[in-house]
Amino acid sequence: MRRAILVxxxxxxxxxxxxxxxxxxxxxSVLALSHALLLYPTLRPNVQWLGPVVTNFHTEGRELWLTIDDGPTGDTLALLDLLERRKAKATFFVKGKLALENPGLIREMVARGHSVANHSQTHPSGSFWCLGPRRIAGEIDACNAELATITGIEPQWFRAPVGMKNPFVHPILDRRGMTLIGWSGRGFDATMSNAEGVLRRLMPHIYPGAVIVLHQGREWSLRVIERVIAEMQDRGYEFVIPDQSRLKTKR
Ligand SMILES: [Zn+2]
Incomplete structure (x- = not known):
């Protein structure tokens, strides 16, 4: 599909x-169509036209994958306490620049049984979709290097800033053996502070094997994350980190 669109x-x-x-x-019309064919899968998260985007995982039970973006921020230790209290595991998609400033928080995430993945070095959310291959590779490599230095583990998962990926992203990830991780559902908690509103937006996308994305670093983040975890656990779900072999792009 990617090749057909590019040709x-x-x-x-x-x-x-x-x-x-x-x-x-x-x-x-041909000109407009060619632009639309490139822009739609670039700007629309989880569209698979340009390459695979993980949106869920295989499970036999009532399991969910909680992914938390944009750290490590000042609320990390409290967040780790919350996850421990709730017996929930998560994957943190972190910014390399913040990891460099707070390596102790990254080590603490790993020490408490969570995993850490790449959310770019500087999180250029407004421009990532239109960056060229050198800048994109630089964003991914710099973040990987920070995390590998801190944890000793080379990240294998990448989440694009605000989920946008242009035609350069997949070939760059492929060469590094990395996988692009999207989500089954998001509650727009990056900008919305109302926990019930976040839950309302998330619920239609919740099923065994769903990938949830939430954010840290907002004034309301802990409150929203705890509310979401509590609601899911009330519904019999547990939060796990699936291994690579369980990841799926289609439900
Ligand atoms: Zn982000």
């Missing part, structure tokens, strides 16, 4: 030139 996008200008004299309207 069409590259061929589109030639088709437009060839069509222009015959039918300007058709030529403009």
């Amino acid at each position: 069409f996008a590259l061929a589109a200008p030639l088709i437009v030139i060839a069509l222009w004299r015959l039918s300007p309207g058709a030529a403009i």
Whole structure:
């Protein structure tokens, strides 16, 4: 699919030139379509047209994967206490720059049985979707290097800032043996402080094997995360970290 989209996008200008004299309207339509075919899977998280995006995992039980983005921030230790109290395991998708400033928090995440993964070095959320291959590779490599130095483990999972990935992202990940992790559902807690509202948005996407994304570092983060965990546990779910072999791109 990725190859077909790229070939069409590259061929589109030639088709437009060839069509222009015959039918300007058709030529403009081809141009618009080629842009849409690139922009839609880039800007829309979890669309698989450009390559696989993990959205759930195989499970025989009532298990969920909790992923927490944007740390390590000042609430990390309290968050780790919360997870311990709730007997929940999580994967932290962290920013390399913050990891460099707070290596002790990264070590603490791992020591308490959680896993740490790559959420880029500087989290360029407004521009990641339009960065070129060198900048994208640099963002991924720098974060991996920080985390490998701190934990001794090379991360194998990457989550793009705000979930946007352009056609360069998958080839870069493939060469590093890394996997792009999306989600089954998000509650928009990065900007929404109301825990009940977050839950309402999440619930339609919850099923055994679902991947939940929440955020740390907001004033309301602990409150929202605890509310979500409590609700899921009331429904009989437990929070686990699936291994690579259980990850799936389609439900
Ligand atoms: Zn983020």
